[in-house]
Amino acid sequence: MNIQDLIRPTIKALKPYSSARDEFQGVTDNMVFLDANENPFENGVNRYPDPQQGKLKVMLSEIKDISTKNILLGNGSDEILDLIFRAFCEPNQDNIVILPPTYGMYEVLANLNAIGIKKVNLDDAFQPKVDDVLNVADINSKLLFICSPNNPSGNSFTSEAIEKMVSNFKGIVVIDEAYIDFSTEKSWLSRLNEFPNLIVTQTLSKAYAMAGIRLGICYASEEIIKVLNTIKPPYNINELTQKKAIELLNVKDLATNQIADILKERSALISELKAISYISKIYPTDANFVLVKVDDANKRYNQLIEKGIVIRNRTSQPGCENSLRLTVGTPKENEILIKTLLSISKS
Structure with missing residues (x-):
């Protein structure tokens, strides 16, 4: 060429x-x-x-x-x-x-x-x-x-x-x-x-x-x-x-250590997401985020916003109907996310 x-x-x-x-x-x-x-x-x-x-x-x-x-x-x-x-x-x-x-x-x-x-x-x-x-x-x-x-x-x-x-x-x-x-x-x-x-x-x-x-x-x-x-x-x-x-x-191992922490948190987050009743699918991920399929992406997105949590609603993308993208946060942020997802499960 x-x-x-x-x-x-x-x-x-x-x-x-x-x-x-x-x-x-x-x-x-x-x-x-x-x-x-x-x-x-x-x-x-x-x-x-x-x-x-x-x-x-x-x-x-x-x-x-x-x-x-x-x-x-x-x-x-x-x-x-x-x-x-x-x-x-x-x-x-x-x-x-x-x-x-x-x-x-x-x-x-x-x-x-x-x-x-x-x-x-x-x-x-x-x-x-x-x-x-x-x-x-x-x-x-x-x-x-x-x-x-x-x-x-x-x-x-x-x-x-x-x-x-x-x-x-x-x-x-x-x-x-x-x-x-x-x-x-x-x-x-x-x-x-x-x-x-x-x-x-x-x-x-x-x-x-x-x-x-x-x-x-x-x-x-x-x-x-x-x-x-x-x-x-x-x-x-x-x-x-x-x-x-x-x-x-120049900070030795800074990125390496943070990547390891994020991957650890990603695994823990995915494990916790399995307990959310309205999440029907957790897609495989090689990134620092997780795409999940829910019952109603617009509804769940708005509920999370009302609780002070901002995620990404990807339902308009091809193949991503009723899907939400969740970035892997700190252990504290991920804990808050899971507790909030559980709290809105009956609403």
Whole structure:
């Protein structure tokens, strides 16, 4: 596959903006910077941040065992997804393939960029209908979005299904691994070099407990990363975000211990949910949330709101009729949730 054939002509012809910090990348010690029209009075954030986030990428490179040349950072995963649309999809001409029920931003970004949408619903077990996915794609199908573990269902897709789609789809395949750290399945990062059309997105918002700093991560071939770097905003990751990410990633075993706690709580929560009379099904999950089927999702959602508990009502999503999505909280939060679910069982 020739990736260059998939890039929009206007993007291939684009000359990227060169910021002041892009043009000078030498040793910064004892240098006087008068190139970027910054306020010279030092307060910790008066200078522009590193536009390529060098220190942070080195840390992620070591954690994930992947070259910094294969990493792009975004202001949340949503910015990364938007950049992918802009790089590969021609407005009012191309289309994407999505697998509902899935993360809603794929459709939002497609509409925002005037890109068509082809939908192939997951089967009753929330697994992709691989042959249908490949058959629905046409010459203008530039992107295929695979969310695994999937949101809102929580399950991982089989490796066989994903491999068949990645191997046979004629465009770019984006595997969204926002919840991979809670899964027993291996990340597709380990096979990135096998597939030139593969992009893997991850985030620090979930397992790494940094939703507030908005930091998404894109892993792809050096060729794809170069394309996305061409069109990303020059200073898309601010100084405070970079510093906070480095600070927390430096805390030994912090994420590992929190993931272990969440998985323990997830098991305990699922066990307790089995006692709720109006929950008819608890779906398998590889994420930090549990999808459950209830008798009346709208009624139960409103009852929980009245009791001060906010969950997600997913009943409008394909295959998720009368389903509620429950995030795994702290032991105290989960205890409150179960007690409340039991208390409303007769109403």
